[in-house]
Amino acid sequence: MKKQILLITGLALAFNGNLMADAIPAPSEGEILFTQKCASCHSITRPKDMSTVVAPALMGVMHHLKISYPNKDKAVTFIKDYVINPTKEKAICMPKKIERFGLMPSQKGNVTEEELEVIANWMFDNFPPKNFRGMGQGKNFKILRVR
Numbered sequence: 680m681k682k683q684i685l686l687i688t689g690l691a692l693a694f695n696g697n698l699m700a701d702a703i704p705a706p707s708e709g710e711i712l713f714t715q716k717c718a719s720c721h722s723i724t725r726p727k728d729m730s731t732v733v734a735p736a737l738m739g740v741m742h743h744l745k746i747s748y749p750n751k752d753k754a755v756t757f758i759k760d761y762v763i764n765p766t767k768e769k770a771i772c773m774p775k776k777i778e779r780f781g782l783m784p785s786q787k788g789n790v791t792e793e794e795l796e797v798i799a800n801w802m803f804d805n806f807p808p809k810n811f812r813g814m815g816q817g818k819n820f821k822i823l824r825v826r
Protein backbone atom coordinates (compact mmCIF):
# COMPACT_ATOMS: atom_id res chain seq x y z
CA MET A 680 0.00 0.00 0.00
CA LYS A 681 2.69 2.45 1.04
CA LYS A 682 4.65 1.63 -2.09
CA GLN A 683 1.63 2.35 -4.27
CA ILE A 684 1.06 5.71 -2.67
CA LEU A 685 4.70 6.62 -3.15
CA LEU A 686 4.54 5.57 -6.77
CA ILE A 687 1.42 7.60 -7.41
CA THR A 688 2.90 10.66 -5.70
CA GLY A 689 6.04 10.24 -7.75
CA LEU A 690 4.10 10.03 -10.98
CA ALA A 691 2.00 13.05 -10.07
CA LEU A 692 5.11 15.07 -9.35
CA ALA A 693 6.76 14.01 -12.57
CA PHE A 694 3.64 14.84 -14.55
CA ASN A 695 3.29 18.20 -12.84
CA GLY A 696 6.92 19.03 -13.39
CA ASN A 697 6.52 18.31 -17.08
CA LEU A 698 3.44 20.42 -17.40
CA MET A 699 5.14 23.32 -15.70
CA ALA A 700 8.14 23.09 -17.98
CA ASP A 701 6.33 22.57 -21.28
CA ALA A 702 2.92 24.12 -21.29
CA ILE A 703 2.49 26.82 -18.69
CA PRO A 704 5.26 29.34 -18.22
CA ALA A 705 5.67 29.99 -14.52
CA PRO A 706 3.99 33.28 -13.59
CA SER A 707 6.43 36.02 -12.65
CA GLU A 708 6.52 37.53 -9.18
CA GLY A 709 4.90 40.70 -10.51
CA GLU A 710 2.00 38.76 -11.97
CA ILE A 711 1.47 36.83 -8.74
CA LEU A 712 1.52 40.01 -6.64
CA PHE A 713 -0.80 41.87 -9.02
CA THR A 714 -3.21 38.94 -8.95
CA GLN A 715 -3.21 38.94 -5.15
CA LYS A 716 -3.31 42.68 -4.52
CA CYS A 717 -4.90 44.40 -7.51
CA ALA A 718 -6.78 41.98 -9.78
CA SER A 719 -9.86 41.85 -7.55
CA CYS A 720 -10.60 45.27 -9.07
CA HIS A 721 -8.39 45.52 -12.19
CA SER A 722 -9.00 42.67 -14.62
CA ILE A 723 -5.81 41.32 -16.23
CA THR A 724 -7.76 40.27 -19.31
CA ARG A 725 -10.37 42.16 -21.29
CA PRO A 726 -13.53 42.05 -19.15
CA LYS A 727 -16.32 39.95 -20.66
CA ASP A 728 -19.17 41.24 -18.55
CA MET A 729 -19.01 45.02 -18.21
CA SER A 730 -21.82 45.12 -15.67
CA THR A 731 -19.63 43.58 -12.95
CA VAL A 732 -16.56 45.73 -13.62
CA VAL A 733 -15.52 47.90 -10.64
CA ALA A 734 -12.37 49.52 -12.06
CA PRO A 735 -10.65 50.00 -15.42
CA ALA A 736 -8.98 46.85 -16.73
CA LEU A 737 -5.19 46.71 -16.49
CA MET A 738 -4.63 47.09 -20.26
CA GLY A 739 -6.71 50.27 -20.31
CA VAL A 740 -4.95 51.68 -17.25
CA MET A 741 -1.53 51.11 -18.82
CA HIS A 742 -2.60 52.40 -22.23
CA HIS A 743 -3.50 55.76 -20.67
CA LEU A 744 -0.64 55.77 -18.24
CA LYS A 745 1.95 55.35 -21.00
CA ILE A 746 0.49 58.29 -22.92
CA SER A 747 1.09 60.57 -19.92
CA TYR A 748 4.21 58.76 -18.67
CA PRO A 749 6.11 57.22 -21.60
CA ASN A 750 9.25 57.13 -19.46
CA LYS A 751 9.43 53.91 -17.43
CA ASP A 752 11.06 55.40 -14.32
CA LYS A 753 8.46 58.15 -14.15
CA ALA A 754 5.63 55.71 -14.79
CA VAL A 755 6.81 53.38 -12.02
CA THR A 756 7.19 56.33 -9.62
CA PHE A 757 3.68 57.52 -10.51
CA ILE A 758 2.13 54.08 -9.91
CA LYS A 759 3.90 53.64 -6.58
CA ASP A 760 2.63 57.02 -5.40
CA TYR A 761 -0.91 56.77 -6.80
CA VAL A 762 -1.64 53.38 -5.23
CA ILE A 763 -0.88 54.77 -1.78
CA ASN A 764 -2.12 58.36 -2.27
CA PRO A 765 -4.71 58.52 -5.06
CA THR A 766 -6.18 61.94 -5.82
CA LYS A 767 -8.39 63.26 -8.58
CA GLU A 768 -5.77 65.86 -9.51
CA LYS A 769 -3.06 63.26 -10.12
CA ALA A 770 -5.23 60.81 -12.00
CA ILE A 771 -4.31 60.16 -15.65
CA CYS A 772 -7.37 58.11 -16.50
CA MET A 773 -10.26 59.70 -18.34
CA PRO A 774 -12.38 61.80 -15.94
CA LYS A 775 -15.45 59.76 -16.79
CA LYS A 776 -13.79 56.69 -15.28
CA ILE A 777 -13.59 58.40 -11.91
CA GLU A 778 -17.20 59.52 -12.29
CA ARG A 779 -18.19 55.96 -12.99
CA PHE A 780 -16.05 53.99 -10.54
CA GLY A 781 -15.14 56.60 -7.94
CA LEU A 782 -11.56 57.37 -6.95
CA MET A 783 -9.39 54.33 -6.30
CA PRO A 784 -9.23 53.57 -2.56
CA SER A 785 -5.68 53.86 -1.17
CA GLN A 786 -4.01 50.45 -0.92
CA LYS A 787 -1.87 51.53 2.02
CA GLY A 788 -1.53 48.54 4.33
CA ASN A 789 -2.54 46.13 1.56
CA VAL A 790 0.74 46.34 -0.36
CA THR A 791 4.31 47.20 0.66
CA GLU A 792 6.63 49.56 -1.18
CA GLU A 793 8.85 46.64 -2.25
CA GLU A 794 5.85 44.75 -3.62
CA LEU A 795 4.67 47.86 -5.46
CA GLU A 796 8.08 48.26 -7.10
CA VAL A 797 7.79 44.72 -8.52
CA ILE A 798 4.14 45.17 -9.50
CA ALA A 799 4.69 48.53 -11.23
CA ASN A 800 7.65 47.22 -13.26
CA TRP A 801 5.65 44.17 -14.32
CA MET A 802 2.70 46.36 -15.34
CA PHE A 803 4.91 48.61 -17.47
CA ASP A 804 6.78 45.72 -19.12
CA ASN A 805 3.70 43.69 -20.02
CA PHE A 806 0.80 46.10 -20.62
CA PRO A 807 -0.96 47.07 -22.73
CA PRO A 808 -0.44 43.87 -24.75
CA LYS A 809 0.92 44.35 -28.29
CA ASN A 810 -2.41 43.69 -29.96
CA PHE A 811 -4.23 46.21 -27.76
CA ARG A 812 -6.54 48.64 -29.46
CA GLY A 813 -8.05 50.93 -26.90
CA MET A 814 -11.08 53.08 -27.08
CA GLY A 815 -10.38 56.77 -27.02
CA GLN A 816 -7.96 56.73 -29.95
CA GLY A 817 -10.49 58.30 -32.26
CA LYS A 818 -10.80 61.91 -33.24
CA ASN A 819 -12.36 62.89 -29.92
CA PHE A 820 -9.34 61.79 -27.98
CA LYS A 821 -7.16 64.53 -26.60
CA ILE A 822 -3.86 64.04 -24.88
CA LEU A 823 -4.26 66.34 -21.95
CA ARG A 824 -0.89 66.28 -20.26
CA VAL A 825 2.36 64.56 -21.05
CA ARG A 826 4.65 64.47 -18.03
Ligand code: HEC
Pocket residue numbers: 713716717718719720721733734735740744758761762765769770771772776777780781782783784786790798
Ligand atom coordinates in the same frame (compact mmCIF):
# COMPACT_ATOMS: atom_id res chain seq x y z
C1 HEC B 1 -10.85 48.27 -4.47
C2 HEC B 1 -10.59 48.29 -5.88
C3 HEC B 1 -9.17 48.57 -6.34
C4 HEC B 1 -8.01 47.91 -5.99
C5 HEC B 1 -7.83 46.76 -5.00
C6 HEC B 1 -6.95 48.50 -6.77
N1 HEC B 1 -7.45 49.51 -7.57
FE1 HEC B 1 -6.39 50.67 -8.88
N2 HEC B 1 -8.09 51.69 -9.37
C7 HEC B 1 -9.35 51.44 -8.87
C8 HEC B 1 -10.30 52.35 -9.49
C9 HEC B 1 -11.80 52.40 -9.21
C10 HEC B 1 -9.57 53.15 -10.39
C11 HEC B 1 -10.12 54.26 -11.34
C12 HEC B 1 -10.26 55.56 -10.63
C13 HEC B 1 -8.95 56.21 -10.36
O1 HEC B 1 -8.12 56.37 -11.29
O2 HEC B 1 -8.70 56.57 -9.19
C14 HEC B 1 -8.17 52.72 -10.28
C15 HEC B 1 -7.12 53.27 -10.99
C16 HEC B 1 -5.81 52.82 -10.96
C17 HEC B 1 -4.73 53.41 -11.73
C18 HEC B 1 -4.85 54.59 -12.69
C19 HEC B 1 -4.68 55.83 -11.88
C20 HEC B 1 -5.07 57.08 -12.57
O3 HEC B 1 -4.18 57.90 -12.75
O4 HEC B 1 -6.22 57.31 -12.90
C21 HEC B 1 -3.60 52.70 -11.42
C22 HEC B 1 -2.19 52.94 -11.96
C23 HEC B 1 -3.97 51.67 -10.48
N3 HEC B 1 -5.33 51.79 -10.22
C24 HEC B 1 -3.11 50.73 -9.96
C25 HEC B 1 -3.47 49.78 -9.01
C26 HEC B 1 -2.55 48.80 -8.43
C27 HEC B 1 -1.08 48.66 -8.82
C28 HEC B 1 -3.25 48.08 -7.52
C29 HEC B 1 -2.74 46.97 -6.61
C30 HEC B 1 -1.64 47.30 -5.74
C31 HEC B 1 -4.62 48.58 -7.52
N4 HEC B 1 -4.70 49.60 -8.44
C32 HEC B 1 -5.63 48.08 -6.71
C33 HEC B 1 -9.70 50.47 -7.93
C34 HEC B 1 -8.80 49.58 -7.34
